[in-house]
Amino acid sequence: MLPEHNILFKNINTEDCKRMITCFNADIRRYKSGSCIANYDEYNDKIGIVLSGRAVMVRYDINGVRTIIESLEEQSIFGAFFTFNISKRNTIEIVSETDCEIMFVRRSEITKRCEKACQCHSKVVENLLALMSEKTISLSERIEVLSQRSIEDKLISCLEIIEDKTPDGKTPQIPFSTTALSDYLCVNRSALQREISKLKNAGVLTISKRKFKFLRPKD
Amino acid sequence: MLPEHNILFKNINTEDCKRMITCFNADIRRYKSGSCIANYDEYNDKIGIVLSGRAVMVRYDINGVRTIIESLEEQSIFGAFFTFNISKRNTIEIVSETDCEIMFVRRSEITKRCEKACQCHSKVVENLLALMSEKTISLSERIEVLSQRSIEDKLISCLEIIEDKTPDGKTPQIPFSTTALSDYLCVNRSALQREISKLKNAGVLTISKRKFKFLRPKD
DNA sequence: ACTCCCTTGTTGCAATTGCAACAGATTTTT
DNA sequence: AAAAATCTGTTGCAATTGCAACAAGGGAGT
Numbered sequence: 001m002l003p004e005h006n007i008l009f010k011n012i013n014t015e016d017c018k019r020m021i022t023c024f025n026a027d028i029r030r031y032k033s034g035s036c037i038a039n040y041d042e043y044n045d046k047i048g049i050v051l052s053g054r055a056v057m058v059r060y061d062i063n064g065v066r067t068i069i070e071s072l073e074e075q076s077i078f079g080a081f082f083t084f085n086i087s088k089r090n091t092i093e094i095v096s097e098t099d100c101e102i103m104f105v106r107r108s109e110i111t112k113r114c115e116k117a118c119q120c121h122s123k124v125v126e127n128l129l130a131l132m133s134e135k136t137i138s139l140s141e142r143i144e145v146l147s148q149r150s151i152e153d154k155l156i157s158c159l160e161i162i163e164d165k166t167p168d169g170k171t172p173q174i175p176f177s178t179t180a181l182s183d184y185l186c187v188n189r190s191a192l193q194r195e196i197s198k199l200k201n202a203g204v205l206t207i208s209k210r211k212f213k214f215l216r217p218k219d
Numbered sequence: 220m221l222p223e224h225n226i227l228f229k230n231i232n233t234e235d236c237k238r239m240i241t242c243f244n245a246d247i248r249r250y251k252s253g254s255c256i257a258n259y260d261e262y263n264d265k266i267g268i269v270l271s272g273r274a275v276m277v278r279y280d281i282n283g284v285r286t287i288i289e290s291l292e293e294q295s296i297f298g299a300f301f302t303f304n305i306s307k308r309n310t311i312e313i314v315s316e317t318d319c320e321i322m323f324v325r326r327s328e329i330t331k332r333c334e335k336a337c338q339c340h341s342k343v344v345e346n347l348l349a350l351m352s353e354k355t356i357s358l359s360e361r362i363e364v365l366s367q368r369s370i371e372d373k374l375i376s377c378l379e380i381i382e383d384k385t386p387d388g389k390t391p392q393i394p395f396s397t398t399a400l401s402d403y404l405c406v407n408r409s410a411l412q413r414e415i416s417k418l419k420n421a422g423v424l425t426i427s428k429r430k431f432k433f434l435r436p437k438d
Numbered sequence: 439a440c441t442c443c444c445t446t447g448t449t450g451c452a453a454t455t456g457c458a459a460c461a462g463a464t465t466t467t468t
Numbered sequence: 469a470a471a472a473a474t475c476t477g478t479t480g481c482a483a484t485t486g487c488a489a490c491a492a493g494g495g496a497g498t
Contacts, residue, residue, distance in 0.1 A: 067366045122341040132351045139358040146365035147286045147405045186366045188486045407456045412477060
């Protein structure tokens, strides 16, 4: 994907875009699926934007337990700046799930007053605001899911959010394998499997591969 | 607190501030402790900023179980725009914990291009960006806590984050009662109490009222 | 087609957590 | 100051969840 098609440069003409990408010292890199795109063992103010592909932010605790902190779809932003303090007990990494193109920009480059006073600069800041707004929504959804008290409720809450985002006519699809989903819901895999089977047997929903469908009339 | 002292208007002179507050149609309201400041049963694009006092974003599910979604300290922002889709099964409210002053601004007023092209406008957008950045950090911390697999780990993670934020020399303090803390950690109160007692007996930490201290040498 | 590796699905058992109930402490209201 | 309401701390028991182990399924690569 061309960087100028990124939401960050929305409503800015291609000419200005190219100029700004240089002006920002933007760095565009490609990663194979399964690569480590970034890790947060030290502070830096780089902002990453997923131009194409999909990545996840993961944490491994001292026992090696994996937690998927966030799923980063196309157009998502990430960076130490948007995340909690780096703890000594955890390792946080951004890992590509598919082949990815990532654009890196220093936050300070974006927020600093541009000497050249280019108009599009403030436009970029506004666009960044919109991206961040989306991020807070995505994080809030995550909290919504994790704050459920039982595995069943976590699962249903998660699936409902996916369902809500699915365009009419399309079949809702989980962006993870069941194993990864358990890391995302922060529960034991086999306990999650048990709940899935229970819901299937109870006729609440159907799940086949990653596609699912609630059987009750949507209220 | 004077609204012009709010972070949103940082680096903007008092004169311009007053002008902008009018320009934005900013609405400043006072609330007694325990009042409902906002509820998200319908969409609106109002942004709320806590000028003084403290509030919480809470959810009550159909069973009346309370979850404290966020603790909103002074200078925090909130709004439906930053939150997940409103579900029919949940009620989300902002409730004041102390007496509060809240400033409401419509998001569209801030992001729209100002006809008068006032310079400070883009400064406000940048400030909003900083506020949102803090918000994403605060939400990420919340996820960090909730993603822990046991009550003990949730508690420790939560306390460590509070400890990290406490200025040197001051005693770290939980912003909640134990009962409210259990709603924040999304666990049963007496189970939480049990874990607190266990940690105290094991000599890991001391807790008296809301003040606490880890006894192990900080690593 | 075969191997290797990872995922799915299941189960018994152990550990953790939730629930309910209660007594005492603390805070708020009258 | 008394009464009411809320919060703290504890415990036995029930329910949920985690753990470990295993069999079976599916995909990628040779």
